[in-house]
Amino acid sequence: MTDLGVGQDIANAIYTDSQSVLAVARRPIFHARTKHIEVHYHYVMETLSVGEISFSYVPTQDNPAVLFTKALSREKFEAFRKPLSLIPFVD
Known part of the structure; x- marks a missing residue:
């Protein structure tokens, strides 16, 4: 820095x-x-x-960065998406 x-x-x-x-x-x-x-x-x-x-x-289950590195179930994906302020993709 x-x-x-x-x-x-x-x-x-x-x-x-x-x-x-x-x-x-x-x-x-x-x-x-x-x-x-x-x-x-x-x-x-x-x-x-x-x-x-x-x-x-x-622990992996508490780490939102796994959203970008691992395949997740829909439930875990949604749970990790929220703390990162990512909005759902909608057509």
Whole structure:
């Protein structure tokens, strides 16, 4: 944010439903499962370590972002659409 000329005092919060992402980001030990992660992805771990970002776990059933990433039933789609202020598409 500083590069964009916008200062802030707190870390940007990133909410995820992936326990493995949280584990790898919080404990950047390189082993067989992480050795093929490309170098530019390590930037996330660096920004986490200096406090520019923070990760928080959000269960899938409480995360409206799954609307854009997963196939959902109509009921769940409608439930996640409302908090994002998305209106229904009507002809």
